Amino acid sequence: MGIGNIFKAFQPKDKVFFVLFEKTADTLVQMSKEFHEGLIDFDTNDESLLKKMSDFEHQLDDLTHEVFVQLGENFITPFDREDINHLAAGLDDIADYIFASSKYIFLYKTPEVKEFTELSLLIHKSCVELQSAIKNLNGFKNAAEVKESCIKINSYENIADDVLSQALVRLFETNDPINIIKVKDVLEYMEIVTDKAEDVANTIENILIKYA
Amino acid sequence: MGIGNIFKAFQPKDKVFFVLFEKTADTLVQMSKEFHEGLIDFDTNDESLLKKMSDFEHQLDDLTHEVFVQLGENFITPFDREDINHLAAGLDDIADYIFASSKYIFLYKTPEVKEFTELSLLIHKSCVELQSAIKNLNGFKNAAEVKESCIKINSYENIADDVLSQALVRLFETNDPINIIKVKDVLEYMEIVTDKAEDVANTIENILIKYA
């Protein structure tokens, strides 16, 4: 047994949750990056973006399920079981709504509006901050950095809200009800992603308040 | 005092929750059966289906309320109070969204589409599996059967998702915006029922992981 393995044998059992949450956040960063880049060069007839989003969504489902399995097996957790539950469910919601956004774009053959890439960029930036917040939450040592990331996520949600509002005003000016129904659905799904990111940021802040 | 009563006197207090959850699941099976059968022979002018759904929804409200009353009175529960809470609220959500689906069909005098009965059948099948999962959860003895029911509920949700997608594609082809708004609302409420059933299945799986 090498030194690495000795350390591993003594590694606290509750580390598994941080490993899983970091892997989840890494995957969300990748997913949102591909989503944003896919929307920049966008072609409703090329369904490879939809296929990628579907694959990411399945990966994230598996990671979420693993958190619940570990919750069932571990008596010791790094923070409240309820908080682990909220965090896992919240991260999964982000993946679900990114996938839903991409699904409806292809299903409706939604005409592109410039706000799609504005929102997907805000989504990606939120995921990057979540990744950073979760890394810094590990060990509860970098409370200030965690807080800063949460503040940024909140501000991205506010900006997304304004982008949605302006997009809706422009959309209704088209006076085309079917177009309005389609684009409005996609815009709203995308804005929900930033709401879900804010929910996760709030969960992280609550964990920080309790343990840091 | 007969032997039956002696056993009853020693029956664990926490059995009341299984009795209530089984009664709730039985009622959901009946409700979803009547909903599905009502939609096969469907007439928007005959509001007897709506009346039946409203009655079932009230029954299920009362059962949910009784769970919360019992939670307040019992110190001993068969599993975590939070899980009982989630399970009761989740089952109530299923009833609420079946009722909402039927309400909007009558309110909007929604033109029938073939996907209504496809979705109502998936809803009914999900409720049958929930009934089975809850019966098998009692005593935590039939973990494999519980798991199998949960997997089926997850697969029904996936199928419902595809049915909704195909229905929406066909719906937008009508090019009739008011028709689209009405039918889309009903289809979405029906699909949410299968989401809520999946949420309950996840809650049941989490309970199983902890106790079985």
Added chain:
Amino acid sequence: MGIGNIFKAFQPKDKVFFVLFEKTADTLVQMSKEFHEGLIDFDTNDESLLKKMSDFEHQLDDLTHEVFVQLGENFITPFDREDINHLAAGLDDIADYIFASSKYIFLYKTPEVKEFTELSLLIHKSCVELQSAIKNLNGFKNAAEVKESCIKINSYENIADDVLSQALVRLFETNDPINIIKVKDVLEYMEIVTDKAEDVANTIENILIKYA
């Protein structure tokens, strides 16, 4: 040190939660009053109502945040931490949906329908009952009054549901799809406020069941 201060020094630390919840309820009563009165004399070009709603929403955000900060700092709470969490989040949801309702009225330049003021009155009445329920919850002495308020809030939600239904029937008669999309969104946001008030009433009832 006067007698008042002596008492204050011995005042249980957990009083802070009742103080915060009462302040939150007071603010919701004011917010809903201004919302209702603003809709009676309504002019989509005068955005002062929207500005007021936005200010109230920020105040309520701050109060909710303070509850979470106190939850992190206090080991002793007057009731379960999860219930405090639900109560705070539920009250915040009410403010969010009142704000969303007002936002979409202005954003869409939504044509007024008579049901707007009917719903805003039900919203205001629900907030008044929440204020009363929360005051009477303090000390768990007036259980009967708390229960009565919760029953009233449930009945307002039922009435709001009927108002929405009738409004939608009338709305579809206009046969104007863009008008339908706009007004339907606002009506639905307003009805959600009464749902959220009912959720809070249910949380309060559950607290009462456990502690009274």
